[in-house]
Amino acid sequence: MPTLITEAERRYLAAVLARPELAVDAIEARDISHPGYAAVYQVVKDLHREQPDLQGPDLTRAAAERLDAPGLDAERLERLRFDAPAETELPFYVSMVLDGSTQRDLAAYAASALASSEGQDADTPRLNARHADLYQSLLDTPWPDQAVAAIAPEAATRTGHEELLVAALMAYPEQAKTLVGIVPPEAVQDFRCRVAYEAVASAGWDGDFTTDISLVWQIAKAREIAVGLGDNPPNYIEPDAAFVARLACTETDQKTGIDTAKHLLAEDIKVSLAAGQRVPLSVERSISPSSIFHDANQIDPHAPPSPQQQQGPSHRQGSTGGQQ
Structure with a gap:
């Protein structure tokens, strides 16, 4: 099942496929946790740098050919591009992608510090690891299919x-x-x-x-x-x-x-x-x-x-x- 962070990454990637000029310099492929989305993002950025006028179906087709990855064919990328969110929503998704990347870096740093006995301060990496774990659990909040049956309370309550x-x-x-x-x-x-x-x-x-x-x-x-x-x-x-x-x-x-x-x-x-x-x-x-x-x-x-x-x-x- 998708999670909150992978859904945010999917929407950001969809926006970039629709308008590659919106790719944010602060976000690199490594900042995207979903491997497939990260690979597509890198290819789209490369293609846009090489051919700035490449847009729409031509872009998704070129990206799919360069990727040559199962499940990421031109039809799938075109559906993703067609589902792009409004440009005004982009800051929300950029913020979450960067948040997720920061927390993964913090978790890796804390794990490395805890594994090393050289540091004098053991509390800081332990607190960092706890914070990163908590944040990651929030980012991993399940994002269910919106066809989930509605569970509405009585209207008069x-x-x-x-x-x-x-x-x-x-x-x-x-x-x-x-x-x-x-x-x-x-x-x-x-x-x-x-x-x-x-x-x-x-x-x-x-x-x-x-x-x-x-x-x-x-x-x-x-x-x-x-x-x-x-x-x-x-x-x-x-x-x-x-x-x-x-x-x-x-x-x-x-x-x-x-x-x-x-x-x-x-x-x-x-x-x-x-x-x-x-x-x-x-x-x-x-x-x-x-x-x-x-x-x-x-x-x-x-x-x-x-x-x-x-x-x-x-x-x-x-x-x-x-x-x-």
């Missing part, structure tokens, strides 16, 4: 409404300010929904966007951070990739997010009233500094910087409006 809210925000990220003004991320109760909502809202706040790979990656990292802080995030039967794919396919319109957010806010107010708590006009929700959602960059080191002129979704004060 709290989780069902939260999933619908995230699906609506994924479809209309420009509504981030409005939705966060009604339901801030810390009010979302389901762990995966909260991470996904935070990630999409943080990006949408600045007019940016996320991809399915990015969301699955951030959910995996958030889960490890939560465990490291002593929390116990739930174990889901449905794989994270299938969860994100299911939300991406959920039917929504421009009113879905607003209506769902208002419903969730009304639920929270009812709970507060039932508990005898005073509910201010603008519902305040504080975030503990130890929370994994206190700083979006703690979840995603490649997340866009927080807005400077107005507060982002993770540091909200009071209820704010926004543009749809």
